[in-house]
Amino acid sequence: MESLSNRKKVLEQKPMNFWERLYLPAIFQGMAITFKHMFKKKETIFYPEVEREFSENWRGMHSLKRDEQGRERCTACGLCALSCPAEAITMIAAERQKGEEHLYREEKYAAVYEINMLRCIFCGLCEEACPKEAIYLDGPIVPANYLRKDFIYGKDKLVEDPINIESPVAGN
Amino acid sequence: MSEKVKVTIDGITVEVEPGISILNAARQIGGEVVPPAMCYYSKLEGSGGKCRTCLVKVSKGSEKDPRPMPKLVASCRTGVMDGMEVQNITSPEVIEARKGVVEMLLINHPLDCPICDQAGECHLQDLSYEHGLAKTRYDFERRTFEKIDIGDKIQLHMTRCILCYRCVYVADQITGNRVHGVLGRGDASEISTYIEKAIDNDFSGNVIDVCPVGALTDRTFRFKNRVWFTKPVDAHRDCPTCKGKVTLWYKGEEVLRVTGRKDQFGEVEDFICNTCRFDTKKTSEWVIEGPRNIANTSVISANHYETLRPLPVIQNDPILIEANKVEFERATKI
Numbered sequence: 001m002e003s004l005s006n007r008k009k010v011l012e013q014k015p016m017n018f019w020e021r022l023y024l025p026a027i028f029q030g031m032a033i034t035f036k037h038m039f040k041k042k043e044t045i046f047y048p049e050v051e052r053e054f055s056e057n058w059r060g061m062h063s064l065k066r067d068e069q070g071r072e073r074c075t076a077c078g079l080c081a082l083s084c085p086a087e088a089i090t091m092i093a094a095e096r097q098k099g100e101e102h103l104y105r106e107e108k109y110a111a112v113y114e115i116n117m118l119r120c121i122f123c124g125l126c127e128e129a130c131p132k133e134a135i136y137l138d139g140p141i142v143p144a145n146y147l148r149k150d151f152i153y154g155k156d157k158l159v160e161d162p163i164n165i166e167s168p169v170a171g172n
Numbered sequence: 173m174s175e176k177v178k179v180t181i182d183g184i185t186v187e188v189e190p191g192i193s194i195l196n197a198a199r200q201i202g203g204e205v206v207p208p209a210m211c212y213y214s215k216l217e218g219s220g221g222k223c224r225t226c227l228v229k230v231s232k233g234s235e236k237d238p239r240p241m242p243k244l245v246a247s248c249r250t251g252v253m254d255g256m257e258v259q260n261i262t263s264p265e266v267i268e269a270r271k272g273v274v275e276m277l278l279i280n281h282p283l284d285c286p287i288c289d290q291a292g293e294c295h296l297q298d299l300s301y302e303h304g305l306a307k308t309r310y311d312f313e314r315r316t317f318e319k320i321d322i323g324d325k326i327q328l329h330m331t332r333c334i335l336c337y338r339c340v341y342v343a344d345q346i347t348g349n350r351v352h353g354v355l356g357r358g359d360a361s362e363i364s365t366y367i368e369k370a371i372d373n374d375f376s377g378n379v380i381d382v383c384p385v386g387a388l389t390d391r392t393f394r395f396k397n398r399v400w401f402t403k404p405v406d407a408h409r410d411c412p413t414c415k416g417k418v419t420l421w422y423k424g425e426e427v428l429r430v431t432g433r434k435d436q437f438g439e440v441e442d443f444i445c446n447t448c449r450f451d452t453k454k455t456s457e458w459v460i461e462g463p464r465n466i467a468n469t470s471v472i473s474a475n476h477y478e479t480l481r482p483l484p485v486i487q488n489d490p491i492l493i494e495a496n497k498v499e500f501e502r503a504t505k506i
Contacts, residue, residue, distance in 0.1 A: 077286030078398035082474060093395045108287045108395050131286050147504060 051140070059122045061139030062115055062153075063160045067105055070162040073134035076110035080126035080135055088119035089126060105132075113158060117142045117151040177254040181205050181228075182262045194247035194258055195226050199437065205260050206437070208270075208299050210277070210384045211336035212248035213439055219341050220248035223334065224273045225299060229266050232257035244269050267303070274304040280314050281385070282331045290386030292399035292471050295438055296334060317362065325391050325450045326380060330362050333387035339363060339379035346443055347373035363387065374413050377449040381432045381440045392450055393421075393429035400471045402428055404464035405480070409457055414445040419464050420455075427453040436467070 019025055045052050054060070065073050076093035094111035096104045103109075120142075126135050145151055176187040179197050182205045188197045196214070198206045207228055212220035220226075226248050230241040235255030244266060247258070260266055278300060285291040317330035340353050340363070355364045379388045402421040409416045421429045430449045432440030452458070462480055466473040 075286045076395075077291070078401060079286070082398075082400060082471070093397075095395050106284070106287055149504075 059124045059127075059137040061117075061142045062120075062126070062135055062137050062158055063139050064110075064113065064155065064158045065134050065136060065160060066162060069102070071101075071103060071105040072109060072159060073105050073132045074110045074113065075104075075106040075108050075132055075134070076113070077131065079129040079131060083125040083129035084120075085123060085125065086119045086121050088116045088121075090114050110155070113155050115153050115158065117153055118148065177252055177256075179252045179256045179258065181258045182260050188252060190254075191251055193220075194228060194230075194245075194250050194252055194256075195220075197252050198247065198258075198260065202436075207247050207260055208295070208302075209248055209437070210295055210299065210334060211338060213338050213341070213382055214437075215439060215443070216338060216341040216382070217345060219336075219338055221246050223277065223336055225270060225277070227266055227269050227273065229259040229263040230256060231259050231263075270303045271305065274300050275309070277334050278304065278308065279310050280331075281334065282314060282316070284332070288329075288332065288386035289389045289393060289395065289399070290332075290383075293434075293438075294386060295384035315359075320364070321391065322379075322388075323376070325377065325446070327389050327391045327394065328363060329387050329389070330364075331387075332385050333363055334385055335361060335363070336384055338382040338384065339388055342379050342382050342443075343376070346375045346378060374445045374447070375443055377446045378432070378440070378443045380449075381434070381443075384438070390429055390449075392453075396428050397423050400474050403476065404466060404472065406433065406461040406464050407458035408461065409448065409452065409459060411445060411448055414448060415442045416444070416448055417442050418444050418448055418458075420458060420460075425455070427455065427458075429453075433464070 067073050076091050078091065078093075081087075081089040081091060090112075091110045091114070092112040093108050096107050096109055122137060124137050127137055142151075175190070177190045178185055178187055179194070180186075181194070181198050181201060184201050184205060186197060186201050188200060195207055195209060195212060207226035209220070209226045210223035212223075212226065224246060226246055227244040228247045229244055230250070232238050233241060233256065234253030238255075247260075277296060281296065285294070285297060288294070291297060315331070320328040320330065322328050335354070337354065343353070353364070354361050356362055377390075380390050383389075399421070402423050405420045405422055407418060407420045409418075417433060418430050419433050420427045421431065430444070430453065432442060432444045434440055460480065463476070463478060466476055
């Protein structure tokens with residue numbers, strides 16, 4: 001049948017000549033390409049040992065920040081949980097007692113703060129909603145795990161370590 | 173009964189009783205032409221005229237004297253006249269003035285909304301969101317106060333107060349014996365009970381409901397939860413002292429707090445007694461009427477259902493539950 005577009009190419013198949021029928025030149029040609037790649041830079045990154053550099057707007061695991069004096073910034077206002085489209089964040093607020101001023105920045109703090117990493121879609125809305133600049137998604141990739149319950153990250157995993165410990169830890 | 177008078181507010185004509193204020197005339201129209209009010213409270217006699225957020229422009233005094241009023245007037249304190257023409261949101265002058273008023277109200281406000289229990293139902297928050305600037309031009313130190321416990325149920329954060337005097341009128345008119353008033357003058361004035369005396373009148377808890385900001389808050393609800401995570405449900409009970417018509421704020425199965433039912437202007441329909449507010453927080457003590465209607469512009473309407481008991485997310489299928497249990501045991505074995 002005639003082509004409507006007139007762009008149909010008819011391929012002509014010539015019978016192979018002697019060298020082509022030998023197949024050896026084509027094999028060597030392929031081997032040469034493979035050999036050449038041995039001297040090129042490797043593109044593979046061996047992930048757990050080596051990590052690829054993250055882009056500037058990378059959103060990874062959450063971290064709850066501390067201020068310059070090492071106090072927790074989070075005041076459990078609930079705006080992150082409100083903005084979360086996946087409903088991954090829950091918290092329980094508590095009142096700061098006397099003598100805890102060096103631990104918490106405001107008079108209210110999050111006694112329990114949990115993020116369900118299986119629910120989280122890493123959209124970064126919590127980061128945007130936070131009025132206290134307390135939560136940032138600046139961590140690494142959230143590691144895999146075996147149990148569902150281990151994906152619920154509490155404050156032990158989320159709160160960042162104090163930046164400079166002024167007094168050295170007693171003992172070791 | 174005398175004849176009704178005609179008032180035009182933002183081009184909408186309404187016939188109202190003579191002698192009522194422009195604000196109340198606007199409230200009869202409803203919608204966007206209602207000026208915001210921080211201090212005026214229709215159920216409290218003598219309230220109003222203090223915050224100046226309800227400023228409007230009267231472009232025509234009346235039918236007999238059509239001259240405009242020389243300055244912007246407080247609509248809660250200005251009576252209507254026949255043939256009066258009022259501009260509220262149609263006048264750029266009013267919008268500009270309101271912006272200034274909000275800035276003045278926020279001068280000493282600590283802006284600790286992330287901590288404040290009133291956030292989400294705070295009138296000052298709504299007002300500054302609609303009219304205010306995103307930043308402050310005030311460089312000086314804001315006045316601060318220590319927190320005062322008024323009795324064991326009410327807490328006073330004087331720092332957040334905008335001196336609307338609503339609570340003082342409640343103390344005056346509803347609780348009878350006044351133990352709560354304003355001390356000092358001008359910049360130094362503050363709400364106080366004399367020598368922090370506990371008020372034990374049955375209706376003292378209403379100062380929480382009338383407070384437009386978070387200056388007077390419920391201590392039994394302090395830091396329990398955010399307002400927008402709780403579910404408001406209308407309920408009533410047989411109460412010997414008050415009408416017993418309240419809104420219960422649920423979190424799960426638990427009643428976190430009890431408030432009066434607030435209408436569209438943020439005013440309670442009936443004042444409720446302290447027993448209803450603080451001491452009856454069990455579902456069994458109330459007759460549930462249904463979920464409270466919340467304006468969809470309010471943050472409280474987030475995750476708010478119109479049905480009392482929304483359908484369960486997980487079906488109550490016994491076979492499924494059993495299968496889930498087996499699957500869970502298998503998963504936790506590792």
